[in-house]
Amino acid sequence: MTNAVDVAKPTVAQRPPAGRHVQRAELTLALADQKPLASLGLNPDPLQQLAAAMASVRTEAGERADVVLDLVPVREGLLARRRRRLLAQSTRRGPSAYGERLTGGMGGGGMWGSVTAAWSGGKKANRGRSERLPRMTDLRDGVGKFDLSAGAVFAVQLLLRTEAGHPQAALARMNQLLAAFAATSGENYLKPRRPRTRWRISHFDRRFATGEFAPRKRQWLTVPELTGFLKPPTVRCRASSVVRSGGLVPPAPSNLPVYTGQPDLVPLGAVNYSDGRERIGATKVKDLLFGLQLGKSGHGKTEAALVQCIALAHSGYGTWFLDPHSEGWVRAKPYLAHPHIASRVWEINLAHCEPDQLVASWNPLSMEGRTLSVVKDVVRSVTEGIAAAQDWGDNAPRARTILARSAQALALLNHEAVKAGHPEAQCTLFQLRSWLTDEEWREQLLPELPQRVRDYWEKTFPKLANDAVPTVTYAIDRLDTSPALQAFFGSPRSAYDVRTAMDTSRVVFVCPSGSESDALVSCLLIHDLHRAGLSRQDTPRDERKTFWAWGDELTALDSSSKGFLAAIAEQLRKYEVRFIGMTQMALRLSAITRQSLLQNQSLLSTCAADFDEAAFVARRWNGHVTPETVTELPKYHYIMSINLNGTPTKPFRVRGLPVEELFAHYDNPAGVPDLDKAIDTNLRRRPIGEILAALEDLDAEVLAHHTGRRPGSTGAGDPTTLID
Template sequence: MVSTVNLTKPAAKDSSVDGPRYVARAELVLAGPDHRPLGKAGLDPDPLEHLAAVFAQVRTEAGEAAELVVDLVPVPGRQVARRRRALMRRATRRGPSAFGEQLGGGGCAGGVMEVLRDGLGVSAGGGAKRAARVPRQSDLSEGVGKFTPGADAQVFAVQVLVRCVARHPQQAQARLHQMLAAMEAFSGENRFVPVGPKWGPWRRYSNTWWLRHRFDRRLERGDFAPARRQWVTWQEIAGLLKPPTARCDAPNVTRCGGVVPPAPAALPTWTGQRDVLPLGRVTGPDGNERLAGAYAKDVLFGASYGKSGFGKTEKALVECLARAYAGDGAWFLDPHGAAWQRARPYLAHPAAAGRVWEINLARPAMDDRMACWNALSMEGRVIEEVQDVVGSVVGAIASAHAWGENATRARTILSSAARTLAHLSHHMVSTGHPELQPTIFQIKTLLEDEEWRETALSVLGPGEAVFWRKSFPNLESSAVNPVTNALYRLDNSLSLKAFLGSPRSAYDVRRAMDERQVVFVCPSGTGESDELVTALLLFDLFRAGASRIDTPVEDLATFWAWADELTAVDGASHGHIAKILEQLRKFEVRFMGMTQMAMRLSNETRAALMQNQSLLSATAADFDEAGFVAKRLPGIDAETVLGLDKYEYIQSVMLRGKRTTPFRVRGVPVDEVYADYRNEAGLPALDAAIDKNLDRRTVGEILATQRGLDDAILAHLTTRRTPPPRPSGHSSGDVVRTLRPV
């Protein structure tokens, strides 16, 4: 069966550029005999760099064009062998030679006469036959040139056509000369030269009237009819056929992004399965593209690195929404609030709307509704959890304000105040008044109002009064300034006063974990206290996760946490992200972090993240960051990571307990993956559901309650004081026992 291939070029579209255009043409042929080889171009420098530089100067918008057409036709091996035998016979007749000159004889005529004598068997002296001269092996090799016996199946007939179009004839001719100069990169014993007249400055090449029509017909129709026979081997012409390498620095070269293995065929294709986490679009070994995923049970922690705006947050949103629709709990720390706004229409879908929490601290108005969180609340907790509550509050405030180990006095004062108020909260809850629990704003009152402090101590155990009555009075008056200054700064943020100022908490991460809630936390807009609220949230996340030790592992609901802009978050957490990565896996808490610069993470966070990650994703970064990530991606170099396009990633993931080779992933936007889940009409219902889930109140109501909380607590303790619990065990006084009838 014979198939016909149409090589005719499509008709050029009408150019929008007015005015005449001029064409310069040239057909290139080998300057010397075709058995003399061209130069074997290497890879460094790339032989295509000069050609690419010429093409980079072509202004297509101005009607210019440049073409270099290389046509190859395989030469049958028997023709190559016939050509080689002819060359060997000529070398034999020529005899010994050196540097291209024949040895012996009297020049050209003498050489001819000697050939005749050898053929007749007549000697030069008197007719006796002289022994024929045997050519040396080097002479035969030089005579055959590149057509060695091993090259029979590697020889091609070649045709090279060059055409340049410009708005001025001299400009077209100059561009043609640039192309001819670039072809000098392939020169060796032989070289490409143009066909046509070259008489002084008159160099028309194939633009002459007797060559032009034949040139254009071959270029347009794809005819193969070179001006002369010229054969080349694949080694000579490979430099023109290969793609540009990384060493070709021309700006107009499309980069392939380095060599990245295809995605493993064993990766599942994500179609919405509950047990699969979507990754993005991958191309498999068969060349087909699909939306791949990773098994959720294999993904414990993840790290995503790369430039801002290259799709890290979008990828995280795709993952978060997938887990929300699958029924898992999710917690997304969104410092800027952009991710929440993008996710809202998709969370309004009935599959997730009833489980959504929103904590948005971005500049609320007095009539805006907001959820509340009392970091010192003991509602729903036992007395043994006081130490955990105190630890998270003290650690967060100390970390946010960079109190080192030398700030022992400030830490002691803050710890004692937080412990006393936590015990007071437990007292209020146990006596049926959770609406009178103190908040972190009452720490200032405890430190500065002696009457209020003594009233609070009177309902607590005697152990709570030891520090306040023995050690605290002996401290300098300025000793409390670091603590009170940190808390007074909270007064500058209306959103933080509303979020942290209510006695009762609706925001409870432990409840969100157990009830599979979908929580978006947006601390933006809190000003200089951003780090403080972020630290409080992260410390509370760790505390809540660790508190799940009271539940059997098989009964734990999987809870996923994402933290965007991890570098800024890590600065506030001071090591607690590392603790989350190291300890919360056993409590079914999964953590995914996204950051632009891994090198700016703290040493302990960076080490824990790279040690424990089971999903590593990298997009474009600067050279140092790319080098850091590339070392964790076997077979990938920094240049490959450096050259990734927007929304392209190189990922490596755990698959059935084994690490996969790195593979390329193309990110998919949320609106493409979840187009069927978008529910703009359901946004009012979503807001109503959030109001109900978090019992949100207006900012004005919360602040009014917070302003009167000190007086309300004092009034309650003064008018309805209950005696503190007696310590158990023996004492020096009388023991009174209540006798009950048997």
């Protein structure tokens, strides 16, 4: 529907090509123009029938349907002259009520006498007695809709035109348009007038094409008569041809920073600023502590996180991205393949399991670079990680105690091995199973532990039920089913150390294997992230480098981490660790995690979501956004609020930008092979087959280092078992 026509370059409409059939109609008032059309309300929406008629037009078949509504404001002088003429015509007829004449003519009676009486409180100016006055509606009958309360009045030209390849199709489309305008019928109605002669057809086409204002007769309409067709479609206009605005959302803050690559800004996406121009909006690094991104799968949450991660990596920050499906890493890799970043990039990809595949290793029990006082933190991290992944809760106190005591014993042995200069003789998670199930191996290593530790294993452990041990070893048995996980957890020396990553600004992508052990792996990683963040207490505040962490599939991560995501949001801000989580369903997060993230968030973002999820996040914005607005967001569009200069903003719209659009200048697929070589060097990656072969002999190596004997030896009296 067109409300205005550009008349700067008028052109005469051309005749339709052969084989095309055109219907034309001009709608005019059938009765005197002071009689009003119906005032259309909002329910039903007057545009519903018109939009439905437009939706039925088959544009692919070359059909067209056009409605041209031209408006010209009527000057107040013309409107006043029209009122006087209508009033004069009505005076000659005399006022009436219900078809009966009320008073005499001019002079003492009539209309003017009635008006004068109204001004004088009901008294006739030339008579002493009162006389019955007409109703106020009678005074308005003469001018009709043009009374003083009518407001603005417009001269109108309303042209309809349809075109199709068959005459009946063109006629059908015209009849649909006429039916849509039939809803305006009231005291007056619109009558279609079709041009028949060649001159009238040419005159119609010229007005239609150029915007020339020359209606067939005077067509004056008031605002109530026009509003139904000039307003935007409401929610009750459900035709498929209506383009929705997406609901009412507050504008972006006028002082929202614009991202052009500044290292102290984090890009958010494309934002419409107050001048109407679209720019890349951003939040300040100092304002973004924790974030929560919600919404449907495939609507851009991971993409937005990748944009932020890549931007911060190029700005020199350390980043850690937990990518369960490794899709994010595949997209990000070409944009990180640059010499100034390659030396900082770590890739932990557990999806590969070929013997010659190079992988990095991580030993959660490693004591390299750690003091004896850190043993308790290592024990807690491993114990809580495995216990949470197994969903022990408070229902397995014996298993939790056995696991903690086992991790303590192995960590102490590892500390001694590192202290002696033999970090290759450290125990891994797989030695937890050996410690609990191989009594002979354990008995030979116990003398290497402090007496208080030995007392538990010599006096308390033998009294515990045998069914507690399989509960603990079950987690290790699960890790043992995947060669990739065996290689990742089976090396005594760690190349992956998240505390080192924090302090040296590494760019880390962790991609679990996609196996049933993902929950256990993610749990251990999250608990280790928490431990490493707290360990930064030993570094002065002004020397702590800001480290950013992202967790995808937050619901699955939360179900296995059991509260440690909440601990990260509550505690790690002090140690310059920032965390942003992405999830489809906030309502499926545990209550403690959801409350903590919402309490501490400085970025809350949502793409399209189910109504319940939309209502949940809309309540956080205090009515500035409705749930319906959230549910109808287009793909890759978000509504978000941030902290700006320490103050929460109102929610505003953001259009997501794909990595290739925002960072096209960083795209370097040719540099990926060199990046892979750099990662091999950065993480000292080794073939899976080599790590697994060493793991087979690790029990013997540990025993040999601490006792000088191999498993199965009978003691120092057997010279064949002595180690040089």
